[in-house]
Amino acid sequence: MANDPGERDEERAGGEGTAGDANPYLAGARAGVPFALATLVLGISFGVLTRSLGWGIVAPVVFSTIALSGSAQFAAAAVLGAGGGAPTAIVAAILLNARFGPMGVAVAPYLKGGPLRRALEGQAVVDASWALASRGGGRFDREFMIGATLPQTAAWIGGTVTGVLGEGLIGDPEQLGLDVVFPAFFLALLAGELTSNRAVIVASVAATLALVLVPFTPPGVPVITACAAALIGLGRQS
Amino acid sequence: MTGVWITIFAVALASAAIKAAGPVLVGGRDLPPRAVAVIALLAPALLAALVVTETLGEDGHLVLDERSVGVAVAGVALALRVPVLVAVALAAATTALVRTLV
Secondary structure, eight states: OOOOHHHHHHHHHHHTTOOGGGSHHHHHHHHHHHHHHHHHHHHHHHHHHHHHTTOTTHHHHHHHHHHOOHHHHHHHHHHHHTTOOHHHHHHHHHHHHTTHHHHHHHHGGGOOSSHHHHHHHHTTOOHHHHHHTBOSTTOBOHHHHHHHHHHHHHHHHHHHHHHHHSTTTSOOGGGGTGGGHHHHHHHHHHHHHOOSHHHHHHHHHHHHHHHHHTTTSOTTHHHHHHGGGGGGGGSOOO | OHHHHHHHHHHHHHHHHHHHHHHHHHTTOOOOHHHHHHHTTHHHHHHHHHHHHHHHEETTEEOOSHHHHHHHHHHHHHHTTOOHHHHHHHHHHHHHHHHHHO
């Protein structure tokens, strides 16, 4: 039940040789486009923000290209911008990215190749792609996830470039309500995951845990701690 | 600027290492059933936490602002089986509208 390679091979074989939606990479890329649009806007804001902090043009673009992690980069920039030191900024970013640890374990059985290739494929784990590629019962669609990450990666880097070069040309994304695009999308993905009473309980516990922790812990800690709600899965099946 | 570059490279390295850890350590092995049972519930836990922190969290505080109105509208729209993209657009439009009005 956990990992049925036979069935996945069958699906893949069925997808070969046909165009369009039958290609799981393309299907994933298509599913990732709406998120890429939101990411583009975030990337622009990141470029504008770091430019205003005096980072110049090269540093923000290098950061987005090699780190590829929106929330962690914003957190690091915010710490440095507020006069914090590099160690504080690095810890803040690591806390925000800590959730990718368990998420990487979850997709691990579905990735391919030796350690190096697996390490590379693991870089495709970003929130939206990971959730979009979740097939229930702990199963993941590798090709779909990688496909969904590609447009978001391009959008993040492209957005950053646009932001650092077009500083002053772009208005405040918040005025357009774009800061709710991600929570609204995540809500839609969450709705698709609430297929059992147990999932509903886990989501409620996780939301409560995160909310309780927000006032007392640094950013990132509420989300990674809330992931512990999934340990309810260790209990007997209802 | 040195601090900025140190931060950039350290964050990039740490991020890559965190994402690589699971895939490299677990490899292609099937996870034990108990681990799979937990992982099956990781998505609802993570998504629920992201929704509430991104809607209600603001610099270490919980606030009920224009974002909550927008996300609530998205919730109602999704419950009414409105397509996801429309629900998200409604959320952004509502938040923008409330911001102009308030």
